[in-house]
Amino acid sequence: MQKEFKTYQEQIEILKSRGLKFKDEAAAKEYLKRENYYNIINGYKDLFLKSDVSPEMFQNNVNFEEIYSLYKFDRSFRNILMKKILIFENNFKSIIAYEFSNKYGYKNYLNSDNFNQNNIENKKNVIRLIGDIHGDINRQLDKDNSLNHYLNIHGYIPLWVLIKIFTLGRVNSFYSNMKDSDKNQIAKELAFFYRLDSENVTKFTKLIALFRNLCAHEERMYNFKSLNKNKAPINLPITQIHTNLNITGSRNGLFDVIICLKYLLNQNDFLILFDKFEDLISTLSEEIKSICIDNILFEMNFPQNWKEIRDL
DSSP: OOOOOOOHHHHHHHHHHTTOBOSOHHHHHHHHHHHOHIIIIIHHOGGGBOTTOSSOOBOTTOBHHHHHHHHHHHHHHHHHHHHHHHHHHHHHHHHHHHHHHHHHOTTOTTOGGGSOOSSHHHHHHHHHHHHHHHHHHHHHTTTOHHHHHHHHHTSSOOHHHHGGGSOHHHHHHHHHTSOHHHHHHHHHHHOSSSOOOHHHHHHHHHHHHHHHHHHHTTOOOTTOOOBOTTSOBOOOOOOHHHHHTTOOSOOOSHHHHHHHHHHHSOHHHHHHHHHHHHHHHHHHHHHOOSSOHHHHHHHTTOOTTGGGGGGO
8 A cells, every 4th residue: 555645734633643752842843853654653653652543542641742752862872882983993904904914914805725725615605704804895996995095006905904995894704714712812802891712703793794885874773673584583692781780581683782891892882882872761751651661771681680680
């Protein structure tokens, strides 16, 4: 069924007919104009709806401003999280470039002998990786002056220059295809508080990369869960932090990214992330009254004792 165009006022009237209240219709109209009905309402209404009611109706006393507060909260936290993910990403790239170049030379990242080839599947993965790196260079060569400079002047692009154009997914693929001894050394260098192994690093980075993409593309993040093609959870390994906080159930949501960053950020960066998130939750608690803030935290995979992670 084709959706008909609706004016901002008609959008508001539809929401009112479904039980949604407005403190300030003029302000709401401006929010809809700037942010888009689909982004605000369709993206963040679910927790505010009555269950098992068709057509959908909002719970008693829900107002538009509460839904918009959840929308703002998600956007603010995406911005905060993105900054900390970029810190980890830069650190990850720097350590890989240093360790690999120190052992194999600065321009030998296209030599398959320097990667894990223990079996035929590993060999196929390495071939794919090298092909992907060639593709990255071809796509970026005319866009990045530093790549052009090294290739034209020196005839090669050192890994520490090239790696900055890699996506986080590509960096993780590079890491995953390295030899076990090299991966373990990098995992050791990455760790701040707890011991890390290469499996942790690979799976942590895959989850972080998914959330990084949400942040970069301004998509809804707070209730995102990583799933495979069959809609089954892509869970993190059980970490010491999961154990310390007595977390059971799925390990594929926003709090699990926080756990990853607890391992991968230095103490100061993690505390900044945590304190800013705590402030956002405090503000959201004041702005939303029709539903319990614990419902929102539950959607983010946050346990009731989530604040304890700060001092673990």
